[in-house]
Amino acid sequence: MPSAAHSFTGGFADAPRDAAEAFRSAMTVLARPGEIRTLHGALPPAPLGVAAGALLLTLCDADTSVHLAGACDRPDLRDWIGFHTGAPLVAADQADFAIGAWPDLRAAQGLRIGTAEYPDRSCTLIAELPALDAAGAALTGPGIRDTAHLSLPETAWFQANAARFPLGMDAFFTCGARVAALPRSTTIHNGG
Amino acid sequence: MMRPGGDRVGDDRTEAAVTDPAYNFAYLDEQTKRMIRRAILKGLAVPGYQVPFASREMPMPYGWGTGGVQVTAATLTPDDTLKVIDQGADDTTNAVSIRKFFQKTAGVAVTERTADATVIQTRHRIPEHPLTEDQILVYQVPIPEPLRFLEPRETETRKMHALQDYGLMHVKLYEDIAQNGAIAKSYAYPVKVSGRYVMDPSPIPKFDNPKLDMPAIQLFGAGREQRIYAVPPYTPVVSLDFEDFPFDPSKADHACDLCGADTSYLDEVIVDDAGGRMFVCSDTDFCGERRDAGHRGAMSPPDAAVQA
Numbered sequence: 001m002p003s004a005a006h007s008f009t010g011g012f013a014d015a016p017r018d019a020a021e022a023f024r025s026a027m028t029v030l031a032r033p034g035e036i037r038t039l040h041g042a043l044p045p046a047p048l049g050v051a052a053g054a055l056l057l058t059l060c061d062a063d064t065s066v067h068l069a070g071a072c073d074r075p076d077l078r079d080w081i082g083f084h085t086g087a088p089l090v091a092a093d094q095a096d097f098a099i100g101a102w103p104d105l106r107a108a109q110g111l112r113i114g115t116a117e118y119p120d121r122s123c124t125l126i127a128e129l130p131a132l133d134a135a136g137a138a139l140t141g142p143g144i145r146d147t148a149h150l151s152l153p154e155t156a157w158f159q160a161n162a163a164r165f166p167l168g169m170d171a172f173f174t175c176g177a178r179v180a181a182l183p184r185s186t187t188i189h190n191g192g
Numbered sequence: 193m194m195r196p197g198g199d200r201v202g203d204d205r206t207e208a209a210v211t212d213p214a215y216n217f218a219y220l221d222e223q224t225k226r227m228i229r230r231a232i233l234k235g236l237a238v239p240g241y242q243v244p245f246a247s248r249e250m251p252m253p254y255g256w257g258t259g260g261v262q263v264t265a266a267t268l269t270p271d272d273t274l275k276v277i278d279q280g281a282d283d284t285t286n287a288v289s290i291r292k293f294f295q296k297t298a299g300v301a302v303t304e305r306t307a308d309a310t311v312i313q314t315r316h317r318i319p320e321h322p323l324t325e326d327q328i329l330v331y332q333v334p335i336p337e338p339l340r341f342l343e344p345r346e347t348e349t350r351k352m353h354a355l356q357d358y359g360l361m362h363v364k365l366y367e368d369i370a371q372n373g374a375i376a377k378s379y380a381y382p383v384k385v386s387g388r389y390v391m392d393p394s395p396i397p398k399f400d401n402p403k404l405d406m407p408a409i410q411l412f413g414a415g416r417e418q419r420i421y422a423v424p425p426y427t428p429v430v431s432l433d434f435e436d437f438p439f440d441p442s443k444a445d446h447a448c449d450l451c452g453a454d455t456s457y458l459d460e461v462i463v464d465d466a467g468g469r470m471f472v473c474s475d476t477d478f479c480g481e482r483r484d485a486g487h488r489g490a491m492s493p494p495d496a497a498v499q500a
Contacts, residue, residue, distance in 0.1 A: 016217035020269040023229045027267070031236045031409045031424040032325075059233075061226050116354035120234035120243045142239050142386050143424035145407070166388060170237040183237035185386065185424075 007079035010043030012057055018042075022058040030170065030181040033139050034148025036132060038177045045076040051174035052099060052128050059124075060097055062086040067095035067111075067123075070104025092123075099126040102153035113167045122184075125171040129153055132175035138189040139182070150180055152188065159188050212296050218265040219297040224248055228266035228420070232411060235422035240385030241353070242336050242419040250415065252293075256286055257315055258415030260332035261293070264313045267328060267411065268294065273301045275309035280317040280457070280474035287315070304477050316379070318400040320456050320478035323408035325425060331394040333414035336421065338382045338392040358390050361432065369437055378442075384430045385423055393429075399443045399457045404429035446471040449491035451482035 012018035018041035025037040042053030060066055066087045068077060081087055092098060093110030100108075105127055114122035129151075136151040137158075150173075152158055161168045161184055168184030182188075216222070224246075231245040250258040268274065276291045278284040282304040290313060291302050303309050306321035313330040323329060335341075339349045342360045352358065361382060368376040375381075381398035385391045393404055394412060404410070410423040423429060433439035447454040449470040456478055458471040470491050473479035483492075 015222055017270055019222060019225070020217065023225075024267065024269050027229070027232060027236065027409070030233055031422075059226060059230055061223055063223070063227065064230070117350045118244075119238050119241060120231070122234075124233070142427035143236075145426045166238045166241060170233070183424075185237060185239060 007045070007076060007083050010045075010053065010080065011084045012041050012054075015057075018054075019058045022054040026055060026058065026172065026179065026181070029172075029179055030143075030183055032143045032148075033141070033182050033186045034134060034144060034150045034180065036134055036178050036180045039174075039179055040177060045074070045080050047071060047101070048077065048099070048128055049174055050177040051179040052126050052172075055126055055172055055174065055179065056081060056087075056097075056099070057084055060085040060087040062088070064096040065090040065094055067092045067098040067108065069098055069100030069108050072100040072104065072128075095123050097124050097126060100128065102127045102129060106154075106157060111169060113161075113164060113169060116167070119166040119168075122167065123169050125169050127153065127171060127173050129173050129175045132173055132178050132180055134180075139186050140189065141186040143183070144186070150182065152182065155188050155190060158182060158186075159190075162187060215297040217270065217298055218268050218294065219251075220248065220262065220265045224262075225266045228262055231420040232263065232266065232422060235411070235420050236409070236424050238389075239423050239427050240389030240391040240421060242414075242421045245418055245420050247415045247418040252289065254416040255334065257290060257313070257332035259413030259417075259420070260313050260315070260330050260415075261290060261413075262415060263411050263413035263420060264290075264294065264311060264330045265298070267330065268298050268300055268311060270299065272310045273303050273308055274298075275303050275306060275312045275477075276314075277312065277317060277319065277475075277477075278315040279459075280319070280478075281476045283476065305481075306475075306477050316395045316397075317457070317474060318396055318403045318406075320453075320473070320475045321481075322403075323406055325407040327408040329406075329408050329410045331396075331410065331412045333392070333394045333412045333417070333419070335380075336392055336412065336414040336417050336419040338380075338390050353389060356388065358384075361390060365432060365434070369434070375433070375437065375439075381439075382432050384432060386427050386429075390432070391421065391423075391429075397443070397457055398431065398439075399441045401429070401431045401439070402441050444471055447489060448473045448479060448482075449489040451479045451487045451492075452489040453479070453482055453487070 039051040039054035044053030092108035111123045133151045139148040170183045172181045231243045234243045276287040278287040306319040311328045315332045380395040407425050412421045431439040444458040456473045459474045
C-alpha cells in the first residue's frame with residue numbers, strides 16, 4: 001500500500017476542490033448505506049489508505065478530537081494528522097472521530113454515543129478494513145430503496161448500535177481508496 | 193414572480209461563469225465548511241434531528257436564505273450545476289441573487305432546468321419535475337423547530353424531541369379541527385421522519401409534503417436559528433394527521449392558465465382592479481417546459497405566440 005514518505009507530504013494538493021469532492025462522496029455513501037465510492041488526493045502513512053486519509057483531511061481540524069485505536073497509534077501517523085489537520089489526539093472516551101482497524105475500534109472503551117437531547121454528540125468511526133464489497137449483511141432503512149448489502153466486519157455489534165437509535169455511532173468503512181458508510185439509522189439483518 | 197403571459201429569461205438556460213479569484217471556493221473558508229459538513233453528516237445519520245451548527249454571517253440578510261446558502265456552499269463541488277428557486281420561480285430577486293453569488297464565488301454552472309441541475313437550492317417549494325438519486329435539494333428554513341410556536345423554550349422542545357413527546361402537536365391539530373373543522377395549516381405542515389422525529393419541512397405548501405419521500409438527498413439549513421437537518425433518500429416521511437381526518441395535500445382547484453397543467457401547484461395572480469385573476473404554475477421551469485412542448489392554458493394568447 002503506498003503511503004506518505006514524510007509527515008509533511010500526502011495532503012490535498014488543492015484543498016477546496018479535493019475536500020469538496022471527498023465530502024460529496026462521503027455524504028453520498030452515508031446517505032445511501034451500502035454504496036461504495038472512491039476517494040482520492042490524500043496519502044497518509046500506513047496502515048491507513050487513501051480513503052481514510054481523505055476523510056481525516058475533509059472532516060477533522062483543531063475543533064475535532066481524534067482517537068487512534070490500537071496499531072494506528074503510531075508516531076508517523078500522529079505527526080501526519082498533527083501537521084495536516086491540527087486535530088488533538090485523545091483517549092477513546094473523548095473522541096469525535098476514532099480511527100483504526102475494526103478489532104482495535106471494537107476494543108476501544110467508552111466511545112461516545114451522544115445524549116438523548118444531543119444525539120449528534122457521538123463519535124464517528126473510521127474503520128480500515130482488509131476488504132470492502134457490496135455483499136454480505138442485508139441492510140434496510142433510511143437511504144436504502146429496497147435492500148442493500150455491505151461486507152460489515154461483524155453484524156452483532158452494529159445491530160446493538162442501531163438498537164440505540166437515535167443514539168449510537170456512525171461508521172465509515174475504508175479499504176484503500178474505497179469508502180462506504182453505515183449510519184446508526186440502518187437496520188442490519190442476520191443471515192444476509 | 194413570472195409575469196402572467198410572460199416569458200422565461202433567455203434562450204440558453206445553462207450558462208457557465210468565471211470564478212472571482214479573490215474568494216475561496218464557494219465563499220466560505222475551509223474550516224467553516226468542515227464544521228458545516230460534519231453537521232450535515234450527523235443530520236443524515238439521524239434523519240429529522242436538528243443539528244446545531246455555528247452559522248456564519250453571510251453577505252446577505254437573515255431571511256434571504258443564509259442557512260441554505262451555507263449548506264449549498266459546503267455541498268457544492270466545482271463540477272456541479274446549480275439551480276436556485278424561490279417559491280418555484282427561477283427569476284425572483286432572491287433566486288437570482290443566490291445564483292449569481294455562487295457563479296461568482298464558486299464558478300459553478302447554473303441552470304433553470306430542474307432535470308439538468310445537480311444541486312437545487314429552494315425557498316419554499318419542491319420542483320414539480322421528480323428529482324433523481326443524482327440530485328441534492330437544499331431548503332432554506334426560517335424556523336426549524338416545529339414545536340416552537342407551541343413551546344417557546346428551546347430547553348423544553350429539546351426534551352420533547354428527546355422523549356418523543358409530541359402530544360402537544362397532536363392537541364394543536366385536534367384543536368384546529370374542533371374550532372375550524374379542518375387542520376388550519378397549509379404550509380410548513382409538520383411531518384414525522386422515519387417514525388422518530390417530528391420535523392418542520394420548511395414553509396413548503398402541504399401539497400409538496402408527499403414528495404418529501406424521494407430519491408434525492410434533502411438538506412435543510414436555518415442560518416439565523418443555527419440548525420441543519422436532513423432527510424436521506426427513500427426515507428418514510430409522514431404528514432401528521434388523524435384516522436378520521438386524513439392528511440389532504442390540497443391545491444387550488446384549477447388548471448394553470450398558461451400551460452393547462454392540472455397537477456401542479458398554482459399561484460393566484462390578480463391581473464386588474466376589477467377582481468380579475470388567473471392561476472399559474474408556481475414552478476416556472478415546469479410551466480415553461482410544458483408551453484415549449486405545445487401545451488396551452490385558458491388564458492394563453494390565441495396565436496400561441498410564446499417565444500422561446
